[in-house]
Amino acid sequence: MPDGSAMIIGGSKKGGWINNATVNNPTIEYFPPKSIHNSNGMPIGLAFLQDTLNSNLFPIAFVLPDGNIFMAANNDAMLYNWKDHMERRLPLIPNGVRVTYPMAGTAVLLPLSPANDYQPEILICGGSTIDDTRPGYEISSQEPASAQCSRMILTDAGIAAWETEEMLQARLMPDAVLLPTGDVLIVNGAGTGISGYGNVLNQTGASNADQPVLTPMLYKPSAPHGSRFSSAGMPSSEIPRMYHSVATLVPDGRIMIAGSNPNLDRSEVKRGLRSREAPKQLDFDHTTVLTIQLPSKVQENPDVKVVLMDFGYVTHAVHANSRLVYLKATLSADSVKLTITGPPNGNVYPPGPGWLFVVVDGVPSIAHHLMIGDGQDPEVDEKALKNVLENTSPDEYEESKSGGGEE
Numbered sequence: 001m002p003d004g005s006a007m008i009i010g011g012s013k014k015g016g017w018i019n020n021a022t023v024n025n026p027t028i029e030y031f032p033p034k035s036i037h038n039s040n041g042m043p044i045g046l047a048f049l050q051d052t053l054n055s056n057l058f059p060i061a062f063v064l065p066d067g068n069i070f071m072a073a074n075n076d077a078m079l080y081n082w083k084d085h086m087e088r089r090l091p092l093i094p095n096g097v098r099v100t101y102p103m104a105g106t107a108v109l110l111p112l113s114p115a116n117d118y119q120p121e122i123l124i125c126g127g128s129t130i131d132d133t134r135p136g137y138e139i140s141s142q143e144p145a146s147a148q149c150s151r152m153i154l155t156d157a158g159i160a161a162w163e164t165e166e167m168l169q170a171r172l173m174p175d176a177v178l179l180p181t182g183d184v185l186i187v188n189g190a191g192t193g194i195s196g197y198g199n200v201l202n203q204t205g206a207s208n209a210d211q212p213v214l215t216p217m218l219y220k221p222s223a224p225h226g227s228r229f230s231s232a233g234m235p236s237s238e239i240p241r242m243y244h245s246v247a248t249l250v251p252d253g254r255i256m257i258a259g260s261n262p263n264l265d266r267s268e269v270k271r272g273l274r275s276r277e278a279p280k281q282l283d284f285d286h287t288t289v290l291t292i293q294l295p296s297k298v299q300e301n302p303d304v305k306v307v308l309m310d311f312g313y314v315t316h317a318v319h320a321n322s323r324l325v326y327l328k329a330t331l332s333a334d335s336v337k338l339t340i341t342g343p344p345n346g347n348v349y350p351p352g353p354g355w356l357f358v359v360v361d362g363v364p365s366i367a368h369h370l371m372i373g374d375g376q377d378p379e380v381d382e383k384a385l386k387n388v389l390e391n392t393s394p395d396e397y398e399e400s401k402s403g404g405g406e407e
Helices: 380-390 396-402
Strands: 006-009 027-031 060-065 071-075 076-081 086-089 103-110 122-126 148-151 163-166 175-178 184-187 190-197 207-213 217-219 248-249 255-258 275-278 287-293 304-310 313-315 318-320 323-331 337-341 352-360 368-372
Touching: 060 103, 071 122, 103 175, 122 184, 122 248, 122 287, 175 318, 184 255, 248 313, 304 337
Parallel strands: none
Antiparallel strands: 006 027, 060 071, 071 076, 076 086, 103 122, 122 148, 148 163, 175 184, 184 217, 190 207, 248 255, 275 287, 287 337, 304 323, 304 352, 313 318, 323 337, 352 368
């Protein structure tokens, strides 16, 4: 969150497969607890998480530069003003495509740039049109996934409609990884079925999905519509990466992929640029100077960009906190000093750890780890925290069934 706290969204009160009204937890809460909307730290109901049953586990969420939260679940989406507790519903994701577990698609907040005043744009890819009210014994592992990507500029003018395009292959359970170049790598997933295991017809082993998609593809957000996807030069894996698989960028610019099966492969990529001197901390809207060394092969007047990234953390195709923000940067005449300015505020980049890349003519440096903001903990509301501890127990679901009590 922009203040350094965490928002905990939805979920289920008890383990299971497809969510339902008996176990749904249609609330948000904050850590540390907040005294907001008369909650005194307790969970706050959200109509969106009731209306999006049954396919609403692992909702997609991103903080936007205006401080609001984008959320998507099932085939619905909204903008949430958490300070005023107001929901602004967006048009449905087109063509009945569901994008959250177990019809899992994946999403990124596309790179934010001062060049367009950090205009936010969301991209959601993959998923399924399987009816989320159908029981597992009527669903097959061979039902096709969706190839649809839906994209929307999250401004008053932009939210009128989604722009859609087709991936090179349909994918359920893909991973979308932001790259320092501003492109998006889409990898992993299955061509048919549904997330989970041991629930549906025609299982492959215990898997509810089949037809693994083995070749990644690159998505270029700045390319014209219809020419943004490419798998040219991409290696194909021999290992299916479906349910419980993950992918993430790591500081040297490679992608770590894991899950479904062990992976011993690795790649060697030449790096031509290294940061020689960089700060440990960068406060909002503050300026600092990096000392860099460009490779000798770089042409005169190179294209130099500085990107600040949160790699996020990933599960079930949801890349929470994944973020790329371009920083204002000026290269000295001798190409040794790079003056950069931190993000303007916690809405553009929430305070906390980050990774700094210098990208020269499309080639990223090894990342430098630093703290964004003042490095202090978020404010703790002691009264709200005390109230939460006094009014909750470790297992609310079991207590509600038994009528309460010490046991």
